[in-house]
Amino acid sequence: MTTDQILSDYITFGDDIHDDAAPSGPIEKRWDERKFSAKLVNPANRRKLSVIIVGSGLAGASAAATLGEAGYHVKNFCYQDSPRRAHSIAAQGGINAAKNYRNDGDSIYRLFYDTVKGGDFRSRESNVYRLAQVSVNIIDQCVAQGVPFAREYGGLLDNRSFGGVQVSRTFYARGQTGQQLLIGAYQALERQIGLGTVEMNTRHEMLEIIMVDGRARGVVVRDMITGEIETHTADAVVLATGGYGNVFFLSTNAMGCNVTATWRAHRKGAYFANPCYTQIHPTCIPVSGDYQSKLTLMSESLRNDGRIWVPKKAGDDRHASDIPEDERDYYLERIYPSFGNLVPRDIASRAAKYQCDAGKGVGPGGLGVYLDFADAIERMGRDTVEAKYGNLFDMYAQITGEDPYTEPMRIYPAVHYTMGGLWVDYDLQSNLTGLFVAGEANFSDHGANRLGASALMQGLADGYFVLPYTIANYLADGPFEKIDDSHPAVVEARQAVEERVQTLLSIDGKRTVDSFHKELGHIMWDYCGMERTEEGLVKAIQLIRDLKAEFWSNVKVTGVNEELNQTLERAGRVADFFELGELMCIDALNRRESCGGHFRAESQTEDGEALRHDDEFAYVAAWEFGGDKPVLHKEPLEYEYVEMKARSYK
Amino acid sequence: MKITVRIWRQKGPEAKGTMVPYELDDVSEHMSFLEMLDVLNERLTLEGEEPVAFDSDCREGICGMCGVVINGIAHGPEVTTTCQLHMRTFNDGDTIDIEPWRAGAFPVVKDLVVDRGAFDRIIAAGGYITAPTGSAPEANNLPVPKIDADHAFEAATCIGCGACVAACPNGSAMLFTAAKITHLGLLPQGQPERESRVLNMVEQMDAEGFGSCTNIGECTAACPKGIPLDVISQLNRDLMGALAKPGSA
Amino acid sequence: MASTQLTKKRVPASRSTVAMKYAMAVSGLIMVGYLILHMYGNLKVFGGQEAFDAYAHHLRTFGEPMLPYEGLLWIVRVALLASVLVHAWAAITLWRRNKAAAGYSGGKRYHSSKGATGVQRSYASFTLRWGGVIILVFIVYHLLHLTANVISPGGASDSPYQRTVNGFEIWWVVLSYTIAVLAVGLHLWHGIWSALTTLGQNRSKTRLASRLTPLAWFVSAVITIGFLLPPWAILLGITG
Incomplete structure (x- = not known):
C-alpha cells in the first residue's frame, strides 16, 4: 500500500482552520491591541458571572485566584486532596523571564526568538511573543507573593542559564522552583477560598463537559469520596488539566495525571492539536x-x-x-x-x-x-x-x-512533557465556544519542542495574565441563560457518565487496570516514542485497538461506585488513554517529517539528524473527533519575524 | 524477599477499622514502598478482594500526597516521604505495620487515606501575602538579604504532607503552621500582614482541633523536608508580638 | 460539596492553645525561680541550726516595717499558688484537648507496637504529666510537714531546723522526698527547655542541637542535687 492509501485509511481530511482572535500588525503591539479591543465587565456585574476551572496547577490555581480577585464567582476542581498537590509542583529547574537583569543582551524579542526556534518552528509567533512579554510580569507577581527565589548577596534576584541558551534568564528556587511557584499560586487561591469568591472542590474528577446551545456551560464531576456524580454549570469553563504523558504508563508525570478532562472535551467537539509532540x-x-x-x-x-x-x-x-x-x-x-x-x-x-x-x-x-x-x-x-x-x-x-x-x-x-493539547486560539479559547484551555493542557506555545524552564512560564502566563483578559471579553456577553439540573443537556451528560461508570464496574473480567495500562505504555513507547516509523505506527494502531477491545470486555474493576474507589478512577482514565494513544499514532503517521519531539525515521539527514519538511508540514494538526477516522484540520503557520532554519549541533 | 505487611483496613469514615495481615513472597529490594503496595493491590484485585486505598501522586517526594505510618513512625524509618522509601530498608522476613496518619483533625476516609483539608483551611485563614494579580511592583525594587531569603526558603520547603501531625504525640500542627509564618514573616513583602497572619492562622489551627505543642521535637525528626524546629519559636515570638499590640486580639 | 471552606467557629488568639502555653511557661518559670531560692535556703542546713533558723526567721521579718510579719512570704505564697493553679489548669485543659487531637482509635493511637518511644524523644518528655501529678501530691504533703507543722514524722518542733532534721532521719521520709525531687528533676529537664521554646527562645533546627537543651539539663541537675543533698546528708549523719 502506498503512504497515501494508508493515510486515507486512518484520516478524514477536513478544512483548514485559522486563529481569528490574534490581531495583525506589528507583533509587539498585538497583545496590547487585543487587550484594548477586548470587552470589559463592570465590577458590579462580575459576581453574577461564574467560571468553572478544572485543575489547580500553575495555570488553574493562578487563573482561579485572579478571577476570584476580579470578583467573578469561581468553582475550582482538582482530583487531589488539596490544590497544592498539582504536578506543577515537581518542576525542578526554573522559570524563564526576559528581565535582562544580567545585562547579557536578553530581551523580550530574544526570548521570543529562542522559543520559536526551540519549538522547531511549529508554534505561533503571536502567542510566543505574548508569552515572552508577560514573562517579566510573572516574576514581579511571584516575588510580591513571597516566592523565595534564589538571591545574591546584595539581595537582588539571581539568575542562571538553562537549557542550552546563551543568556542567563532563568529564575530559580534551588531545585524546587515549581514547588515554590505553585505554593505561591496556591496561597493566592486559598486566600480567595477564604474570602468566599472561589469554591474549592478537592477530590473531584471531571468526567464530562456540558454543552448547551453550542456553548460550554458546565462539567460533570465525580466526588471521589462518596462516588456521587455531580453536575456544575457556569458561564464559562476552563480546563487547566495538564499533559497526557501518562499514556506511556511510565513517565515523570504524577500517578494521577490523565487526559480525561481534555479527552472528554475532545469527544464533544474540541480539536486536539499536535498530540504526537511529546518531550522525552x-x-x-x-x-x-x-x-x-x-x-x-x-x-x-x-x-x-x-x-x-x-x-x-x-x-x-x-x-x-x-x-x-x-x-x-x-x-x-x-x-x-x-x-x-x-x-x-x-x-x-x-x-x-x-x-x-x-x-x-x-x-x-x-x-x-x-x-x-x-x-x-x-x-x-x-x-x-x-x-x-x-x-x-x-x-x-x-x-x-x-x-x-x-x-x-x-x-x-x-x-x-507533552507539547500537544487542545487547540486554542489567541484568546486561549478552544473551537468550542466558552471552553478555554490553559497551561500544558493546550497546545499553544511550545511548538514541537519545549525549552527548559518554559513550562512554568507558560502556565503562569496563561493563568495570571492572559485568561483573565480574554475570558472577560467572553463573559461580557453573559450571564447566559440559567441552566438547571433538569436541562436535557445536563441530564444527558450525567447519564453518559453514570452509564460509563456502571459499564466499567460490570465487566468483571480477568485483567487488572494497571496491566492494560502497562501494555498500552509499552506499545506507545516502542512505536510512538523516541523514534517513529510508518510501519511501526500502523502496527501500534492495530495493537491499541485490539487492546482497547479487550479492555472493555476483560477488565476487572473491584468495589462499587459509592465509595473511594481508586481502581474505578484509574479504569476511567486508562479507557481514555487508549483513544488518545490511537490519535497520537495517527498524528505521528500523518506528520511525515521529523521536528522537535517527533522523530520519523524516514525523515532524517545522512547524519541521522531530524529533517523538517516546512513546505508540507508547517501547520498545526488540529484533530476533530471522528472515531476510527479522525478529521484533520490544518492551521497553517506563518513566520514573519523568525526565519525558518534547520538546527545543527555538530 | 518475603515480607508480611499488617495494614489498617477501614471501609469508610464511620466504619470500624482493624489491622489485616498479608504475605508477600516476591518483594524486590529495589521496589519503592508504594510499589510494594501496588504489587499487593494487583494481587488482591485478581483475587477479587478490594485493594488497599492509599494516597500518592508525584512519587518523587515533592507533592506531599503520600504518607502512612510505618512501624509506628510517620513515613517510616528513613527521613523521607513514603514514596521515596525503598524496600531495601527492610529485611527478608520482616513484618511491617502500616497505618494511616492518626489525628483528630485528619479523619480517616478509607484504609490509609485521610482528609487533610484542615491544612488548606489554615492557609486560607492567613497563610498568604495579599498581592492581587497585576499589582506587583518591579521584582528587584525589593532586595531581600540573602540570609533572610535562605531561611525563608528553608521554611517554605514544607510539602504539607502532615507527617508532623502524625508524629506529634499531641496531634499538633504547630510545625506546619509555623513554617508558613516563618516563610512569609521573614520576607519584607510579608511584613504588612505579619500580625494578622499569625493571629488568624493560630485561631484556625485551634478551630480545626489540632493539639498544642509540647516542644518534644518529633515533628522535625519525622519531617521529610527537614523543616527546622526553630520555626515554632518564631511563631511563638510573632504571636506574642501580635497579642501585645493594642487592639489586636 | 465544597471541601475546603472556613466554616469552623474560632476563638480569639488570646485564648488559643499557644497563649495557654505562654501561661504555662511563665508560671513554670516562676516556680523554677522559687525552687532556686528554696534550694538556697535548704543548703543553709549545712551551716547549723542557728544559721538555718535565723534564715527562716529572716524570711518572715523581711521588709518590716514596710511589710507586716510574714508579708513577703505571703506575697510569694500567693504568687506561687496562682502559678500552680494556672500551670495545672493549662496542663489539664491542654492534656484533654491533645488526647482528642491525637485521634485515638480503639484505645490506641497506633496499633503497631514498634516505634512507641518515638524517634528522638527524651525520657523526661514522657514523665511530664504524671510527674506533675506526683509533684502536686508531694507539695501538699510537704507543706503539711515542713511548713504548717501539721504532720510531723520524727517529732514536731518549733525550730524549722529541728523539724527538718527529725524528719530526714527517717529512711522512708527521705525516700519519698527523693522520689519527689527526681520527679521534679525530670519535669524540669523537659519543662525548662519547653518553656523557653514556647517563649520563643529556641534558634536551633532540632531539640538536641539547641543550646537550651544543655541549659535545661544543667538547671534541673543543679536543683535536683541541691535538694537531695540536705536529706541524704542528714540521713547518713554527715550533718544535723
Whole structure:
C-alpha cells in the first residue's frame, strides 16, 4: 500500500482552520491591541458571572485566584486532596523571564526568538511573543507573593542559564522552583477560598463537559469520596488539566495525571492539536523492574559536568569500574564534537536509545547509559561536585541505593512533557465556544519542542495574565441563560457518565487496570516514542485497538461506585488513554517529517539528524473527533519575524 | 524477599477499622514502598478482594500526597516521604505495620487515606501575602538579604504532607503552621500582614482541633523536608508580638 | 460539596492553645525561680541550726516595717499558688484537648507496637504529666510537714531546723522526698527547655542541637542535687 492509501485509511481530511482572535500588525503591539479591543465587565456585574476551572496547577490555581480577585464567582476542581498537590509542583529547574537583569543582551524579542526556534518552528509567533512579554510580569507577581527565589548577596534576584541558551534568564528556587511557584499560586487561591469568591472542590474528577446551545456551560464531576456524580454549570469553563504523558504508563508525570478532562472535551467537539509532540527527557533514572510505577527526572544540569558513555562492546556486562578507558565510548562527544554532552534533549535521548538498541546499554534490561562524574570529581574535587549537584546525587542514591560519587550513575530517557493539547486560539479559547484551555493542557506555545524552564512560564502566563483578559471579553456577553439540573443537556451528560461508570464496574473480567495500562505504555513507547516509523505506527494502531477491545470486555474493576474507589478512577482514565494513544499514532503517521519531539525515521539527514519538511508540514494538526477516522484540520503557520532554519549541533 | 505487611483496613469514615495481615513472597529490594503496595493491590484485585486505598501522586517526594505510618513512625524509618522509601530498608522476613496518619483533625476516609483539608483551611485563614494579580511592583525594587531569603526558603520547603501531625504525640500542627509564618514573616513583602497572619492562622489551627505543642521535637525528626524546629519559636515570638499590640486580639 | 471552606467557629488568639502555653511557661518559670531560692535556703542546713533558723526567721521579718510579719512570704505564697493553679489548669485543659487531637482509635493511637518511644524523644518528655501529678501530691504533703507543722514524722518542733532534721532521719521520709525531687528533676529537664521554646527562645533546627537543651539539663541537675543533698546528708549523719 502506498503512504497515501494508508493515510486515507486512518484520516478524514477536513478544512483548514485559522486563529481569528490574534490581531495583525506589528507583533509587539498585538497583545496590547487585543487587550484594548477586548470587552470589559463592570465590577458590579462580575459576581453574577461564574467560571468553572478544572485543575489547580500553575495555570488553574493562578487563573482561579485572579478571577476570584476580579470578583467573578469561581468553582475550582482538582482530583487531589488539596490544590497544592498539582504536578506543577515537581518542576525542578526554573522559570524563564526576559528581565535582562544580567545585562547579557536578553530581551523580550530574544526570548521570543529562542522559543520559536526551540519549538522547531511549529508554534505561533503571536502567542510566543505574548508569552515572552508577560514573562517579566510573572516574576514581579511571584516575588510580591513571597516566592523565595534564589538571591545574591546584595539581595537582588539571581539568575542562571538553562537549557542550552546563551543568556542567563532563568529564575530559580534551588531545585524546587515549581514547588515554590505553585505554593505561591496556591496561597493566592486559598486566600480567595477564604474570602468566599472561589469554591474549592478537592477530590473531584471531571468526567464530562456540558454543552448547551453550542456553548460550554458546565462539567460533570465525580466526588471521589462518596462516588456521587455531580453536575456544575457556569458561564464559562476552563480546563487547566495538564499533559497526557501518562499514556506511556511510565513517565515523570504524577500517578494521577490523565487526559480525561481534555479527552472528554475532545469527544464533544474540541480539536486536539499536535498530540504526537511529546518531550522525552534524557536524564531520568532508569527502570529497575516491571513493578516500576513511575520515572524520576534528574535535572539536565548534570550534563554540564557529567560524561555520558557506554561500553564499546555490545553485551559487555562487566562492572563499570572494570571497563578500561579505551573500551568506553563517549558517544555524544564523539558524534557531536562541538556540543558534546550538552546537545539538546531530543538528540541526547535518541542517541541513548540507539546505543541501547545496539546492545550496549547498561544496567537491568540493558536500558541505560552511564553518566560519569569521575572526571569532574578529579578536576573540581568532590566538595565542589557535592555543592553543585549534592541534592541530585542524594536523590539518585535514595532511589537506586548506589553511590554516584564512587560509581557512574545510570540514566535513560523518559517521557516528561507533552507539547500537544487542545487547540486554542489567541484568546486561549478552544473551537468550542466558552471552553478555554490553559497551561500544558493546550497546545499553544511550545511548538514541537519545549525549552527548559518554559513550562512554568507558560502556565503562569496563561493563568495570571492572559485568561483573565480574554475570558472577560467572553463573559461580557453573559450571564447566559440559567441552566438547571433538569436541562436535557445536563441530564444527558450525567447519564453518559453514570452509564460509563456502571459499564466499567460490570465487566468483571480477568485483567487488572494497571496491566492494560502497562501494555498500552509499552506499545506507545516502542512505536510512538523516541523514534517513529510508518510501519511501526500502523502496527501500534492495530495493537491499541485490539487492546482497547479487550479492555472493555476483560477488565476487572473491584468495589462499587459509592465509595473511594481508586481502581474505578484509574479504569476511567486508562479507557481514555487508549483513544488518545490511537490519535497520537495517527498524528505521528500523518506528520511525515521529523521536528522537535517527533522523530520519523524516514525523515532524517545522512547524519541521522531530524529533517523538517516546512513546505508540507508547517501547520498545526488540529484533530476533530471522528472515531476510527479522525478529521484533520490544518492551521497553517506563518513566520514573519523568525526565519525558518534547520538546527545543527555538530 | 518475603515480607508480611499488617495494614489498617477501614471501609469508610464511620466504619470500624482493624489491622489485616498479608504475605508477600516476591518483594524486590529495589521496589519503592508504594510499589510494594501496588504489587499487593494487583494481587488482591485478581483475587477479587478490594485493594488497599492509599494516597500518592508525584512519587518523587515533592507533592506531599503520600504518607502512612510505618512501624509506628510517620513515613517510616528513613527521613523521607513514603514514596521515596525503598524496600531495601527492610529485611527478608520482616513484618511491617502500616497505618494511616492518626489525628483528630485528619479523619480517616478509607484504609490509609485521610482528609487533610484542615491544612488548606489554615492557609486560607492567613497563610498568604495579599498581592492581587497585576499589582506587583518591579521584582528587584525589593532586595531581600540573602540570609533572610535562605531561611525563608528553608521554611517554605514544607510539602504539607502532615507527617508532623502524625508524629506529634499531641496531634499538633504547630510545625506546619509555623513554617508558613516563618516563610512569609521573614520576607519584607510579608511584613504588612505579619500580625494578622499569625493571629488568624493560630485561631484556625485551634478551630480545626489540632493539639498544642509540647516542644518534644518529633515533628522535625519525622519531617521529610527537614523543616527546622526553630520555626515554632518564631511563631511563638510573632504571636506574642501580635497579642501585645493594642487592639489586636 | 465544597471541601475546603472556613466554616469552623474560632476563638480569639488570646485564648488559643499557644497563649495557654505562654501561661504555662511563665508560671513554670516562676516556680523554677522559687525552687532556686528554696534550694538556697535548704543548703543553709549545712551551716547549723542557728544559721538555718535565723534564715527562716529572716524570711518572715523581711521588709518590716514596710511589710507586716510574714508579708513577703505571703506575697510569694500567693504568687506561687496562682502559678500552680494556672500551670495545672493549662496542663489539664491542654492534656484533654491533645488526647482528642491525637485521634485515638480503639484505645490506641497506633496499633503497631514498634516505634512507641518515638524517634528522638527524651525520657523526661514522657514523665511530664504524671510527674506533675506526683509533684502536686508531694507539695501538699510537704507543706503539711515542713511548713504548717501539721504532720510531723520524727517529732514536731518549733525550730524549722529541728523539724527538718527529725524528719530526714527517717529512711522512708527521705525516700519519698527523693522520689519527689527526681520527679521534679525530670519535669524540669523537659519543662525548662519547653518553656523557653514556647517563649520563643529556641534558634536551633532540632531539640538536641539547641543550646537550651544543655541549659535545661544543667538547671534541673543543679536543683535536683541541691535538694537531695540536705536529706541524704542528714540521713547518713554527715550533718544535723
